[in-house]
Amino acid sequence: MTVEDQLRQAMADHTAGIGLAPDHWDEIEVQAAAARRVQARHRARRRAGGLTVLGVAVTAAAALIALPALTHESTHRVAVTPANRPTTIVTPEPAPTTVSPGATTVPGATAAPGGVTTVPTTVPTGFAYQPLYPFRSVQEATAWQASYRATGAQPWHLDPGQTSLSFTAFLGYSDVTTVFDVHTDATGAHVTVGFPNPNGAPVNSAVVHLRRFGTGTDAPWEVVGTDDTANFKLTTPRYGTVVKSPLTVGGAIMGVDESIRVQVLQVSSPTPLGVFCCQPAGNSGAPWGATVSFKGATDQVLIVAASTGGHLAAVERFTVTGVRTAGGSTPGL
Amino acid sequence: MATVSTPTEPTPIVTPLSSSWDRGDLRQLYEQERLSLVRLASLLVHDPADAEEVVQDAFVQAHLAWGRLRDPAKALPYLRSAVLNGARSRLRHRKVVERFRPAAAAVEPSPETALEAGDERQRMIAALRSLPDRQRECLVLRYYLDLSEAEIAATLGISAGSVKTHSHRGVAALAAKLEAR
Numbered sequence: 384m385t386v387e388d389q390l391r392q393a394m395a396d397h398t399a400g401i402g403l404a405p406d407h408w409d410e411i412e413v414q415a416a417a418a419r420r421v422q423a424r425h426r427a428r429r430r431a432g433g434l435t436v437l438g439v440a441v442t443a444a445a446a447l448i449a450l451p452a453l454t455h456e457s458t459h460r461v462a463v464t465p466a467n468r469p470t471t472i473v474t475p476e477p478a479p480t481t482v483s484p485g486a487t488t489v490p491g492a493t494a495a496p497g498g499v500t501t502v503p504t505t506v507p508t509g510f511a512y513q514p515l516y517p518f519r520s521v522q523e524a525t526a527w528q529a530s531y532r533a534t535g536a537q538p539w540h541l542d543p544g545q546t547s548l549s550f551t552a553f554l555g556y557s558d559v560t561t562v563f564d565v566h567t568d569a570t571g572a573h574v575t576v577g578f579p580n581p582n583g584a585p586v587n588s589a590v591v592h593l594r595r596f597g598t599g600t601d602a603p604w605e606v607v608g609t610d611d612t613a614n615f616k617l618t619t620p621r622y623g624t625v626v627k628s629p630l631t632v633g634g635a636i637m638g639v640d641e642s643i644r645v646q647v648l649q650v651s652s653p654t655p656l657g658v659f660c661c662q663p664a665g666n667s668g669a670p671w672g673a674t675v676s677f678k679g680a681t682d683q684v685l686i687v688a689a690s691t692g693g694h695l696a697a698v699e700r701f702t703v704t705g706v707r708t709a710g711g712s713t714p715g716l
Numbered sequence: 717m718a719t720v721s722t723p724t725e726p727t728p729i730v731t732p733l734s735s736s737w738d739r740g741d742l743r744q745l746y747e748q749e750r751l752s753l754v755r756l757a758s759l760l761v762h763d764p765a766d767a768e769e770v771v772q773d774a775f776v777q778a779h780l781a782w783g784r785l786r787d788p789a790k791a792l793p794y795l796r797s798a799v800l801n802g803a804r805s806r807l808r809h810r811k812v813v814e815r816f817r818p819a820a821a822a823v824e825p826s827p828e829t830a831l832e833a834g835d836e837r838q839r840m841i842a843a844l845r846s847l848p849d850r851q852r853e854c855l856v857l858r859y860y861l862d863l864s865e866a867e868i869a870a871t872l873g874i875s876a877g878s879v880k881t882h883s884h885r886g887v888a889a890l891a892a893k894l895e896a897r
Binding site for chain 1: 759859
């Protein structure tokens with residue numbers, strides 16, 4: 384046997400005893416994110432020097448704060464605590480919707496994330512949007528309605544602000560704790576959520592769009608998406624389309640040193656079905672994209688949520704869209 | 717006469733070459749290749765835990781460089797290069813540490829211990845590890861991963877002629893070491 388053959392044999396035998404190590408992908412992502420932040424800081428220092436870096440940070444923070452406000456007309460500001468906490472703050476009474484029950488046409492494009500109007504293949508009668516949260520079907524909403532009429536249980540379903548904060552908690556965005564604005568019109572409620580910034584103006588993270596789900600003045604609010612803002616868009620996949628894993632997600636973003644995280648969720652699961660972390664992005668209206676794998680989808684409607692942050696809070700802005708699964712089995716939808 | 721087994725061939729990249737190539741594919745690559753890369757690293761460093769860390773560091777580097785890695789076919793060579801560089805760095809660090817460490821504190825069996833055990837495999841691995849970095853890397857890439865001279869040259873960033881020289885000298889050094897025992 385030649386030396387080369389002996390070497391081959393020895394290396395093969397030596398490595399054969401090494402098994403598959405535990406998966407440390409999460410650590411890799413954390414380390415990479417930390418290294419990226421350090422790199423960004425070094426780049427900024429090299430580019431502009433200490434004083435200019437401060438200016439850039441202030442400008443970026445100002446852009447983060449100002450843009451959502453510019454893209455949505457404010458009507459009033461109400462501080463609301465998350466739904467799972469007791470609150471005595473009076474919330475605004477939402478105007479009744481004008482869409483009659485049984486309508487199956489898709490309402491104006493202003494309401495659908497990404498401006499899309501794709502009609503799902505199995506639009507439930509009376510509700511033309513994707514029911515994202517908290518109810519999966521009209522039947523579930525009706526069941527709560529009956530319970531509420533009988534016992535007054537869970538009145539927060541009648542408050543679009545609290546429903547929005549319950550939704551952000553479901554998404555895992557623990558920094559998004561405040562409702563800054565509730566605007567109701569014929570398309571439903573548009574709730575601006577975010578968080579207070581001790582060093583400046585409050586940060587608007589997203590505008591959550593809700594609709595009344597069911598009939599009657601006590602029909603609960605249902606999250607159906609988020610309104611597009613100029614600084615963070617999720618346009619792929621299109622709202623209401625049927626998807627499968629792996630899912631290509633993308634849109635456009637405006638910002639500096641952003642790190643986009645994508646989740647795929649369903650209401651019946653407490654944890655995400657799939658997570659992608661993270662896609663660096665930035666600049667003015669720059670496209671971003673990611674592929675996220677998910678498994679365990681059983682609901683007919685899935686939530687695709689993209690978030691970015693890291694400057695002032697872990698999640699500073701987010702956007703969601705609703706998609707459908709081919710094999711979902713949500714009862715009654 | 718003992719038969720020669722074929723070294724574990726790294727799984728080919730199955731990620732698509734299309735525009736969907738993104739960091740999600742790095743995750744996929746991690747799942748597919750981490751074992752083969754840890755095995756590769758284990759031939760270069762002494763400690764299995766070090767091998768794990770070298771591979772993890774390589775994926776962190778790839779994570780950071782992903783925006784520049786437009787060609788999926790270059791991802792695995794990039795990771796291999798990162799593993800080789802990381803292993804070299806570890807060994808360099810180890811040499812410095814061991815220079816100031818009392819002999820009794822050594823945890824790893826020395827090459828001499830391996831030789832005393834009389835195990836053929838350990839003798840060969842110990843001899844391999846005693847080679848200069850470049851020779852060792854060339855031999856591992858050539859006889860473990862079965863890479864061509866051109867692929868080894870690309871991975872190490874040296875010329876094909878240098879690969880040939882290092883490989884030849886490495887094999888000769890191994891033969892001399894084994895014969896001397």
